[in-house]
Amino acid sequence: MMIQLKDINKVYEIGSISVNALRDVDLNIGQNEYVAIMGPSGSGKSTLMNIIGCLDTASSGTYLLNDVDVSDMDDDQLAEIRNREIGFVFQTFNLLPRANALHNVELPLIYNGTPSSKRRQQAENALDRVGLTDRMHHKPNELSGGQRQRVAIARALVNNPSIILADEPTGNLDSKTGDEIMEVFEELHDAGNTIILVTHEEYIAEHSDRIIRLRDGYVERDEAKSELAL
Amino acid sequence: MRILIYIGEGLKIALTALRAYKMRSILTTLGIVIGVMTVITIVALVQGLNKAFTEEISALGSDTLYIDKYSWFMDRDTYFAYRNRPNIKIHEAERVKELSRLAEAVAPALYTRRNIQYRERKLEGSIVVGTTEDYLITSNAYPEYGRFFTSTDVDHRRSVCVLGWEVAQKLFPNTDPIGKRVSIEGRKMRVIGVREKKGSFFNNNFDTWVFIPINTFASIFGTRYRSVQMEVKVKSPDLVEDAEIELAGVMRRIRGLSGGDENNFAINKQSMLMDTYNDLTGVLWAVAIGVGSISLLVGGIGIMNILLVSVTERTREIGIRKAIGAKRFDIMVQFLIESIMICAIGVFIGILCAVGLAKLVASVSPIPAVITPWVVFLGLAFTTVIGIFFGIYPASKAAKLNPIEALRYE
Numbered sequence: 001m002m003i004q005l006k007d008i009n010k011v012y013e014i015g016s017i018s019v020n021a022l023r024d025v026d027l028n029i030g031q032n033e034y035v036a037i038m039g040p041s042g043s044g045k046s047t048l049m050n051i052i053g054c055l056d057t058a059s060s061g062t063y064l065l066n067d068v069d070v071s072d073m074d075d076d077q078l079a080e081i082r083n084r085e086i087g088f089v090f091q092t093f094n095l096l097p098r099a100n101a102l103h104n105v106e107l108p109l110i111y112n113g114t115p116s117s118k119r120r121q122q123a124e125n126a127l128d129r130v131g132l133t134d135r136m137h138h139k140p141n142e143l144s145g146g147q148r149q150r151v152a153i154a155r156a157l158v159n160n161p162s163i164i165l166a167d168e169p170t171g172n173l174d175s176k177t178g179d180e181i182m183e184v185f186e187e188l189h190d191a192g193n194t195i196i197l198v199t200h201e202e203y204i205a206e207h208s209d210r211i212i213r214l215r216d217g218y219v220e221r222d223e224a225k226s227e228l229a230l
Numbered sequence: 231m232r233i234l235i236y237i238g239e240g241l242k243i244a245l246t247a248l249r250a251y252k253m254r255s256i257l258t259t260l261g262i263v264i265g266v267m268t269v270i271t272i273v274a275l276v277q278g279l280n281k282a283f284t285e286e287i288s289a290l291g292s293d294t295l296y297i298d299k300y301s302w303f304m305d306r307d308t309y310f311a312y313r314n315r316p317n318i319k320i321h322e323a324e325r326v327k328e329l330s331r332l333a334e335a336v337a338p339a340l341y342t343r344r345n346i347q348y349r350e351r352k353l354e355g356s357i358v359v360g361t362t363e364d365y366l367i368t369s370n371a372y373p374e375y376g377r378f379f380t381s382t383d384v385d386h387r388r389s390v391c392v393l394g395w396e397v398a399q400k401l402f403p404n405t406d407p408i409g410k411r412v413s414i415e416g417r418k419m420r421v422i423g424v425r426e427k428k429g430s431f432f433n434n435n436f437d438t439w440v441f442i443p444i445n446t447f448a449s450i451f452g453t454r455y456r457s458v459q460m461e462v463k464v465k466s467p468d469l470v471e472d473a474e475i476e477l478a479g480v481m482r483r484i485r486g487l488s489g490g491d492e493n494n495f496a497i498n499k500q501s502m503l504m505d506t507y508n509d510l511t512g513v514l515w516a517v518a519i520g521v522g523s524i525s526l527l528v529g530g531i532g533i534m535n536i537l538l539v540s541v542t543e544r545t546r547e548i549g550i551r552k553a554i555g556a557k558r559f560d561i562m563v564q565f566l567i568e569s570i571m572i573c574a575i576g577v578f579i580g581i582l583c584a585v586g587l588a589k590l591v592a593s594v595s596p597i598p599a600v601i602t603p604w605v606v607f608l609g610l611a612f613t614t615v616i617g618i619f620f621g622i623y624p625a626s627k628a629a630k631l632n633p634i635e636a637l638r639y640e
């Protein structure tokens with residue numbers, strides 16, 4: 001299994017109140033799965049996503065990523081895991097505003113020490129895969145929302161990560177552009193990538209093979225597509 | 231290799247940021263500019279003074295002692311006290327020469343200002359020096375033409391003279407002066423030599439001097455109210471201190487001073503000038519260090535402040551970088567490079583201003599200014615040290631940001 005979560009709890013303490021954002025989450029996700037995480041607002045989707053993406057650590061429980069226990073890793077070790085294993089796609093794109101598309105895509109390679117010529121080559125390939133070869137030297141504010149999200153996807157996959165994590169990737173896009181972005185994810189999945197997608201829209205979740213539904217931090221339902229079809 | 235890639239990225243980011251906030255960056259560097267400018271200008275001036283002073287003072291020779299009635303450094307009271315000391319006489323110089331074992335040469339000298347004439351050409355108020363053949367050694371100046379006078383000339387009170395370079399030029403513009411007779415205060419003196427060009431020491435131009443045998447001097451101008459100045463050349467420069475003690479002993483013996491009596495003569499030397507000079511430049515150094523470090527401190531705090539602003543403004547960027555795999559060190563390097571670059575700009579402008587200012591001072595005052603290449607290295611060192619010192623706090627603040635919170639920052 002690529003992702004193994006056991007008894008994951010996440011508690012936020014705000015003054016004297018504690019919020020249980022995740023409760024006893026047990027989850028296994030395998031190679032080349034295409035998973036959608038759904039649930040109402042505040043149900044813990046982003047929290048789960050952050051833990052899977054090693055941006056955050058659980059309050060209790062264990063998380064094995066490719067059979068490596070990352071539950072107790074420090075900041076820098078997690079940064080290295082993120083760089084190597086995870087590609088993030090955010091709702092708000094999160095590109096560097098003053099860097100052009102190419103430089104934005106090169107960023108993960110900079111932090112793993114790839115030499116510049118190879119870096120450029122890989123970044124160009126990634127931009128090619130999302131269909132943005134002709135927009136390489138444009139800055140984010142010179143690109144449309146859909147194009148920005150494509151740059152973000154190119155950045156997520158440039159380092160050949162184990163998992164691509166997308167938190168509401170179509171949330172800031174109109175439905176037509178959203179569909180185009182979903183096609184890109186479809187292609188990546190067909191090419192063998194593992195994709196985990198957070199959304200609260202059923203028609204977006206339709207693209208996946210498996211839907212995990214959260215409520216109040218619990219896994220309420222976890223269904224594979226084949227079962228859905230029944 | 232990896233570190234080079236980080237530095238490359240750090241430079242790119244820093245340049246972009248500096249370009250985006252040009253005015254802010256330049257204003258931030260002001261403290262550094264003033265600090266660097268002050269330090270380098272003063273260093274340049276002190277170095278210029280040093281160079282000029284050392285050149286001047288080397289004319290005195292570090293292996294020469296001067297036995298004199300007066301000390302070179304006196305206040306009013308000591309001056310009046312020293313006035314009562316007995317004048318130093320020619321025969322005392324002769325005795326010193328006999329008794330001292332560390333002296334290579336002892337040249338007594340008497341000075342007066344007189345008019346010198348050759349036919350219709352006349353020089354007013356030239357300095358006439360009466361001395362002995364030893365002066366050749368103590369003053370380290372050799373004849374360009376002809377010869378210096380000998381002990382025979384001195385002993386026989388011959389009416390001969392050696393002209394300074396400029397005197398010869400002025401009195402004998404077209405003719406060979408050797409063998410000609412010049413008149414000093416109406417006395418005819420045969421020119422036997424012309425001294426090589428010697429240059430000036432502070433305001434004394436040695437090339438306008440004329441030299442005659444001391445006994446001749448004594449018989450023309452008298453010695454009664456004059457005190458001889460003795461120039462003593464020591465056999466080797468490292469014997470100067472021993473020689474000073476020995477000469478004091480010799481003088482005391484000649485003068486018959488007993489145990490409790492104070493010396494009634496002074497022994498002067500080059501290092502006394504050097505010491506006084508160093509006290510003076512010490513003040514300048516203190517000013518440089520004081521003003522410099524205060525402005526560098528203020529400038530550094532300015533840089534720290536602007537970096538803290540910059541870290542806050544770029545919280546989201548830091549979040550993105552961390553999400554993508556930047557480690558604490560990488561973020562740290564990024565902000566340190568930015569800090570160092572702001573400093574570098576300040577130091578660069580500071581050096582330019584200092585060069586301008588030093589040139590200005592040099593052109594409107596007699597103080598020379600020397601800007602040596604090592605100020606550039608000094609500048610680089612300043613840049614790095616201040617940049618790192620004041621950048622480390624904001625940089626580590628940035629490095630420790632929690633990526634999730636940073637990403638959520640609006």
Ligand SMILES: Nc1ncnc2c1ncn2[C@@H]1O[C@H](COP(=O)(O)OP(=O)(O)O)[C@@H](O)[C@H]1O
Nearest residue numbers: 012014019021040041042043044045046047048
């Ligand atoms: N940093 C935080 N501090 C305190 N509470 C938080 C924090 N992040 C999330 N929460 C709380 O945890 C719960 C789950 O949040 P989140 O995972 O963002 O939900 P979703 O993404 O499903 O909308 C919510 O009640 C939210 O208020």
Ligand SMILES: [Mg+2]
Nearest residue numbers: 042045046047
């Ligand atoms: Mg969310």
